[in-house]
Amino acid sequence: DAGITQSPRHKVTETGTPVTLRCHQTENHRYMYWYRQDPGHGLRLIHYSYGVKDTDKGEVSDGYSVSRSKTEDFLLTLESATSSQTSVYFCAISERGRGPTNEKLFFGSGTQLSVL
Amino acid sequence: GESVGLHLPTLSVQEGDNSIINCAYSNSASDYFIWYKQESGKGPQFIIDIRSNMDKRQGQRVTVLLNKTVKHLSLQIAATQPGDSAVYFCAEINTNAGKSTFGDGTTLTVKP
Numbered sequence: 097d098a099g100i101t102q103s104p105r106h107k108v109t110e111t112g113t114p115v116t117l118r119c120h121q122t123e124n125h126r127y128m129y130w131y132r133q134d135p136g137h138g139l140r141l142i143h144y145s146y147g148v149k150d151t152d153k154g155e156v157s158d159g160y161s162v163s164r165s166k167t168e169d170f171l172l173t174l175e176s177a178t179s180s181q182t183s184v185y186f187c188a189i190s191e192r193g194r195g196p197t198n199e200k201l202f203f204g205s206g207t208q209l210s211v212l
Numbered sequence: 213g214e215s216v217g218l219h220l221p222t223l224s225v226q227e228g229d230n231s232i233i234n235c236a237y238s239n240s241a242s243d244y245f246i247w248y249k250q251e252s253g254k255g256p257q258f259i260i261d262i263r264s265n266m267d268k269r270q271g272q273r274v275t276v277l278l279n280k281t282v283k284h285l286s287l288q289i290a291a292t293q294p295g296d297s298a299v300y301f302c303a304e305i306n307t308n309a310g311k312s313t314f315g316d317g318t319t320l321t322v323k324p
Binding site: 100135138 | 244246254255257301313316
């Protein structure tokens with residue numbers, strides 16, 4: 097998956113607990129994205145980053161925060177997980193981009209998160 | 213066929229046949245379109261893209277057709293193989309607004 101590693105691959109947690117998902121890339125791409133994928137909704141953008149310490153909100157950012165301290169790492173944090181955040185989370189990268197995306201994305205293998 | 217944002221249709225074809233997967237997009241300002249393939253348990257994988265100044269683009273065994281008049285996109289896969297079995301979805305992108313919308317996808321099943 098284009099030098100993108102997501103961890104963990106699976107996570108089960110309880111409502112109200114904090115959760116952090118990690119995305120690591122070896123492509124040295126500038127743009128990184130977090131999406132969630134749910135039946136009936138397609139991929140929806142949570143947050144994205146256009147450089148170290150430069151991040152912005154996507155269409156479904158409520159309840160999520162991100163951090164990017166190094167080019168290769170992009171973290172997604174659920175401060176207090178809720179059942180509505182049960183989903184498959186995908187990290188993606190792109191070499192260029194303007195705004196959320198204007199070119200093809202390369203995706204990681206995803207993290208299946210279950211909030212009980 | 214598929215409409216961006218609606219439920220998942222399915223397509224079943226015999227190995228060796230050609231497949232056509234459809235996508236109806238919603239925004240006439242969208243000027244860039246991408247087809248992705250997603251196998252079970254994996255992330256989406258780029259297949260082919262097309263810009264709005266074109267109406268056809270060919271890749272290896274795949275062709276994308278764009279009809280801007282009716283806001284319709286299709287993916288044609290020639291000589292479909294079992295390894296083509298996956299969910300295929302389109303993305304419409306308004307590059308000026310920096311906004312993209314992904315469809316749910318179509319499940320393609322290839323029968324040997």
